[in-house]
Amino acid sequence: xxxxxxxxxxxxxxxxxxxxxxxxxxxxxxxxxxxxxxxxxxxxxxxxxxxxxxxxxxxxxxxxxxxxxxxxxxxxxxxxxxxxxxxxxxxxxxxxxxxxxxxxxxxxxxxxxxxxxxxxxxxxxxxxxxxxxxxxxxxxxxxxxxxxxxxxxxxxxxxxxxxxxxxxxxxxxxxxxxxxxxxxxxxxxxxxxxxxxxxxxxxxxxxxxxxxxxxxxxxxxxxxxxxxxxxxxxxxxxxxxxxxxxxxxxxxxxxxxxxxxxxxxxxxxxxxxxxxxxxxxxxxxxxxxxxxxxxxxxxxxxxxxxxxxxxxxx
Amino acid sequence: xxxxxxxxxxxxxxxxxxxxxxxxxxxxxxxxxxxxxxxxxxxxxxxxxxxxxxxxxxxxxxxxxxxxxxxxxxxxxxxxxxxxxxxxxxxxxxxxxxxxxxxxxxxxxxxxxxxxxxxxxxxxxxxxxxxxxxxxxxxxxxxxxx
Ligand code: FES
Ligand SMILES: [Fe+2]
Numbered sequence: 492x493x494x495x496x497x498x499x500x501x502x503x504x505x506x507x508x509x510x511x512x513x514x515x516x517x518x519x520x521x522x523x524x525x526x527x528x529x530x531x532x533x534x535x536x537x538x539x540x541x542x543x544x545x546x547x548x549x550x551x552x553x554x555x556x557x558x559x560x561x562x563x564x565x566x567x568x569x570x571x572x573x574x575x576x577x578x579x580x581x582x583x584x585x586x587x588x589x590x591x592x593x594x595x596x597x598x599x600x601x602x603x604x605x606x607x608x609x610x611x612x613x614x615x616x617x618x619x620x621x622x623x624x625x626x627x628x629x630x631x632x633x634x635x636x637x638x639x640x641x642x643x644x645x646x647x648x649x650x651x652x653x654x655x656x657x658x659x660x661x662x663x664x665x666x667x668x669x670x671x672x673x674x675x676x677x678x679x680x681x682x683x684x685x686x687x688x689x690x691x692x693x694x695x696x697x698x699x700x701x702x703x704x705x706x707x708x709x710x711x712x713x714x715x716x717x718x719x720x721x722x723x724x725x726x727x728x729x730x731x732x733x734x735x736x737x738x739x740x741x742x743x744x745x746x747x748x749x750x751x752x753x754x755x756x757x758x759x760x761x762x763x764x765x766x767x768x769x770x771x772x773x774x775x776x777x778x779x780x781x782x783x784x785x786x787x788x789x790x791x792x793x794x795x796x797x798x799x800x801x802x803x804x805x
Numbered sequence: 806x807x808x809x810x811x812x813x814x815x816x817x818x819x820x821x822x823x824x825x826x827x828x829x830x831x832x833x834x835x836x837x838x839x840x841x842x843x844x845x846x847x848x849x850x851x852x853x854x855x856x857x858x859x860x861x862x863x864x865x866x867x868x869x870x871x872x873x874x875x876x877x878x879x880x881x882x883x884x885x886x887x888x889x890x891x892x893x894x895x896x897x898x899x900x901x902x903x904x905x906x907x908x909x910x911x912x913x914x915x916x917x918x919x920x921x922x923x924x925x926x927x928x929x930x931x932x933x934x935x936x937x938x939x940x941x942x943x944x945x946x947x948x949x950x951x
Contacts, residue, residue, distance in 0.1 A: 550895070
């Protein structure tokens with residue numbers, strides 16, 4: 492059936508000790524291993540595969556790559572053919588390129604972001620197991636994030652030069668990778684410019700999102716929480732840990748998600764995203780947000796854009 | 806009740822609500838930080854970075870992003886004064902050559918003396934435009950765009 496869900500993100504960090512403290516104490520992840528290059532691998536308590544976040548030591552912040560899991564090994568071969576036929580070159584990285592992970596199909600989205608697809612990652616189980624499990628484990632720390640939920644990639648958009656990597660990514664993701672569009676922001680004359688899109692493969696409102704900006708980059712990676720009360724508690728945890736909060740608890744019009752945006756110690760933006768939003772299905776009518784209502788789409792309560800939210804990313 | 810003497814100090818400082826609340830808290834040494842783009846200045850403690858010091862007082866002047874040295878939005882040129890680097894600075898935003906010239910990230914340096922700085926880089930334009938709109942910008946400042 493192709494892509495299942497987001498599998499992991501690989502982020503560059505400038506201070507590994509501070510980064511691990513942040514993802515463990517604030518998000519509630521657990522470090523599962525460190526490789527000989529000093530890369531650290533972490534996982535959330537409700538995830539069953541070995542890791543969902545890789546931190547790599549660097550002199551800058553940002554995204555190395557984002558990976559999605561496919562259902563079967565054959566999906567990788569089929570997708571490789573389709574992607575190549577579309578005109579995008581790919582590389583099949585051999586098993587073991589990443590620890591506990593099978594071969595990975597590597598390519599760049601039209602926006603330039605590196606994406607990898609894989610079918611196998613060692614299953615270690617959730618922290619409550621799968622025989623008569625309790626609803627949550629006893630050693631939850633910080634916000635107690637359930638799982639890595641989605642990522643938002645900033646893509647070059649310049650109407651003057653006609654560059655629109657949001658539209659290009661969206662076309663590629665829907666036609667080749669099998670994502671379906673759930674929501675979009677359209678701007679410009681007659682809404683002719685697709686400036687932001689939200690796409691799904693699973694039944695949540697988005698597994699990936701693309702937003703237009705002056706240059707490509709990572710806007711945020713998001714972690715799932717149950718509900719609004721968990722969002723409040725997560726904000727308390729951030730205050731206790733002196734985390735820089737970018738946008739305090741609020742709700743998105745787009746996806747209906749309940750949210751907090753904040754920064755990791757290297758300046759990579761994180762989100763805690765709560766609630767189902769709605770049942771995303773390929774036949775659900777696409778939701779469109781127009782330029783005049785963009786503020787409400789992003790931050791539903793105030794309807795106002797926050798400058799740092801739109802202008803700052805890594 | 807505000808004593809007569811206190812009131813005098815308040816008036817002399819053209820206080821706002823926050824400075825009124827925070828002016829007597831200063832147990833750590835502070836240094837004045839001047840942002841030439843707007844002519845604004847604010848006191849920053851020597852144990853906090855220039856951006857955090859500004860934000861904590863509810864002041865503006867330098868664009869605010871991650872406050873963690875990664876996004877580059879707070880890129881400044883130190884025109885005078887001494888600062889100390891207090892955390893990693895993303896090389897994606899400040900090259901070694903730039904750093905040698907006194908360009909840095911406001912969120913990664915703490916003051917060691919009175920500091921005069923100017924905002925540079927990609928946010929400089931809207932920022933300067935804003936200053937111009939407010940009629941208080943000293944627009945002669947050269948900004949070195951990327
Ligand atoms: S605010 Fe992001 S680098 Fe200073
Ligand atoms: Fe998000």
